[in-house]
Amino acid sequence: MSLDGGAIGRRVVLRHETGHVGPSGGPELNDVIGRVRAVDATTVTVERRDGRTEVVALTDVVTWKEVPDRPLRRRRALDIEVADLTRITSRGWPAIESVPLGEWELRTSGRFTGRANSVAVHGDPGLPFEQALVRVREFYASHDSPALAQVVVGSPEERAFTAAGWVPITGHHGGAVVQVADLDPAYDSDPAARVASTVDDDWLANYGRVNDPVAARAVLEGPQTVGFVSIGSPAVAIGRIVVTGEWAGIACVEVAPAHRRQGLARRVVETSLGWAVEHGADKAYLQTMHSNHAALALYRPYGFVDHHDYRYLEPGPAPAPTDSAQ
Structure with a gap:
């Protein structure tokens, strides 16, 4: 089978040249395993297990073959790390504008849902924490939107934001529970x-x-x-x-x-x-609230169980100025 439109949707392993020199002095090679999502006259797009995509020039492809659609061993849904699942959920509900801040993701989408209008906090922001908070505030101020942070409940990041004076937002959609299931x-x-x-x-x-x-x-x-x-x-x-x-x-x-x-x-x-x-x-996630008993009951027969909770934080009120005369 040719690497053309007929390969779209198939799970493949694709070996290609990276453009660098390998240890033996020849071209460096890399393997990509995933599902073919697009093929045009010059490139092929392969989607990995976690939803990341890699675009490879057809001229760099050395060899490829189809692999079983379902591996004999698969990772359980509950085994995924929280940060990895947060990245996956963000790809599934992508913001109109997404800007990386180290491993954090600044997201804005005309205020349509908190998930698409908050900074997804996971991993290292790539600069000192206080400087990262300044960048977050500046980003949302430049988009005329309130600064919001989506943090995992009980995480070191939540504690750091709280220590910096950020507080939970109030209202019905102040956070959610993320549930997962094996399909x-x-x-x-x-x-x-x-x-x-x-x-x-x-x-x-x-x-x-x-x-x-x-x-x-x-x-x-x-x-x-x-x-x-x-x-x-x-x-x-x-x-x-x-x-x-x-x-x-x-x-x-x-x-x-x-x-x-x-x-x-x-x-x-x-x-x-x-x-x-x-x-x-072969795995699924959903996001709802602990108070939404109807939704929890609807999904329970399909094996969905709690993975983690997240909440939204916003900058707290500025401290009152001190009276220098006292």
């Missing part, structure tokens, strides 16, 4: 459900967190492999499923109030997870 080989996808690659007005009308449809569409449609599930015409139940590498992220499961308690949410979840498996995922 089954197959699910009972609903034949009445539609899975589209873009968001239409009907789908968007059922998702109640949209103030700016342009920003919402940019974030929701951002990943390369994403599906928008809907049931009914007009839609009465929706969901969003994204695949980045071996991981799927399920979100936006909503049912119109007049149609609840009819099993529609379960049908959306089954269809979403089935679509994810078909597109190469």
